[in-house]
Amino acid sequence: MQKVIIDCDPGIDDVLALEYALRSPELEVVAITVVAGNVPVHLGVDNAFKVLERCNRLDVPVYVGASQPLKKPFVSAQDTHGEDGLGESGIARRSTVSPQSQTASEFLQEYFATAKDTGVIALGPLTNIALALTKDSRWGQNITRFVTMGGTYKSHGNCSPVAEFNYWCDPDAAALVYQTLPCQIEMVGLDVTRKIVFTPNILEYTKRMNPECFAYLQKITRFYFDFHWQYEHILGCVINDPLAVAYYIDPGLCQGFESYVAVETEGISIGQTLVDRYDFWQKKANAKILDTVDSRKFFELFLTVILNAPEATIASDLQNLRLG
Ligand code: RIB
Numbered sequence: 001m002q003k004v005i006i007d008c009d010p011g012i013d014d015v016l017a018l019e020y021a022l023r024s025p026e027l028e029v030v031a032i033t034v035v036a037g038n039v040p041v042h043l044g045v046d047n048a049f050k051v052l053e054r055c056n057r058l059d060v061p062v063y064v065g066a067s068q069p070l071k072k073p074f075v076s077a078q079d080t081h082g083e084d085g086l087g088e089s090g091i092a093r094r095s096t097v098s099p100q101s102q103t104a105s106e107f108l109q110e111y112f113a114t115a116k117d118t119g120v121i122a123l124g125p126l127t128n129i130a131l132a133l134t135k136d137s138r139w140g141q142n143i144t145r146f147v148t149m150g151g152t153y154k155s156h157g158n159c160s161p162v163a164e165f166n167y168w169c170d171p172d173a174a175a176l177v178y179q180t181l182p183c184q185i186e187m188v189g190l191d192v193t194r195k196i197v198f199t200p201n202i203l204e205y206t207k208r209m210n211p212e213c214f215a216y217l218q219k220i221t222r223f224y225f226d227f228h229w230q231y232e233h234i235l236g237c238v239i240n241d242p243l244a245v246a247y248y249i250d251p252g253l254c255q256g257f258e259s260y261v262a263v264e265t266e267g268i269s270i271g272q273t274l275v276d277r278y279d280f281w282q283k284k285a286n287a288k289i290l291d292t293v294d295s296r297k298f299f300e301l302f303l304t305v306i307l308n309a310p311e312a313t314i315a316s317d318l319q320n321l322r323l324g
């Protein structure tokens with residue numbers, strides 16, 4: 001099992017990613033750190049606990065992270081994820097387990113001062129990562145892999161014509177991480193996540209395979225479906241974050257290229273990832289940008305775990321299922 005720490009802003013696709021990671025036999029989720037993003041950080045912490053309760057994994061520690069971006073005023077994505085961050089599903093916390101007393105950035109800083117066998121999957125704005133870095137610019141050299149859901153290369157933005165939410169929400173943190181993190185950044189951006197659409201067809205398939213899971217998925221994605229139809233005229237919803245987890249587990253799922261990336265921190269294109277694929281700036285590549293994905297393979301991996309079904313059955317069924 002690969003040890004990972006998941007930094008997230010639980011929101012709907014974050015909770016799907018967390019459940020996938022927690023139930024995956026390939027990953028050991030060492031800790032969950034929460035950052036303000038889709039929802040204010042305290043709601044994100046509540047939603048992280050709701051996933052841990054659902055997966056019977058309250059043994060996994062949760063750390064409260066940044067409530068604000070480094071500089072930019074905080075703007076949530078509750079218009080997309082609902083006021084509660086779970087599609088206004090009304091799912092309540094059952095336990096009273098508290099988060100850890102250390103802040104997320106303190107924990108990250110301390111953990112990676114010694115640990116050399118753990119990766120990071122960042123599913124939200126990079127504020128916690130940036131705060132750990134500002135305390136010690138060498139921080140992060142022990143991270144085995146750093147996978148971030150964020151940014152976009154050629155696909156249009158989802159917060160502006162050019163900016164993706166996680167990096168738009170805290171552009172200064174994203175810029176700092178891309179400038180100084182001493183390990184390669186694997187950027188799972190909108191170029192690949194937009195190919196991962198959880199459609200009504202797939203939702204209906206989950207009903208046949210695991211009625212309990214279907215009821216939960218339907219409850220938390222209904223609001224998200226409505227948002228996607230209204231704003232992107234998509235039937236279904238783009239589930240960005242689970243792809244970052246699947247890619248961590250199976251790097252062959254996505255293909256891409258190495259390049260220098262900078263993040264814009266001001267002006268009309270704030271939050272844009274500038275991918276210097278043709279090396280105009282002659283700077284050392286700091287990232288691997290993923291730009292192709294096998295979406296059918298993704299759903300095989302994801303649904304096998306989420307539905308707790310035999311992989312062969314899922315693989316065979318998906319051959320005949322129109323994903324779109
Ligand atoms: O732009 C999509 C990303 O922003 C996803 O991680 C979503 O959960 C939000 O955090």
Ligand code: CA
Pocket residue numbers: 008009010011013014037038123124241
């Ligand atoms: Ca997220």
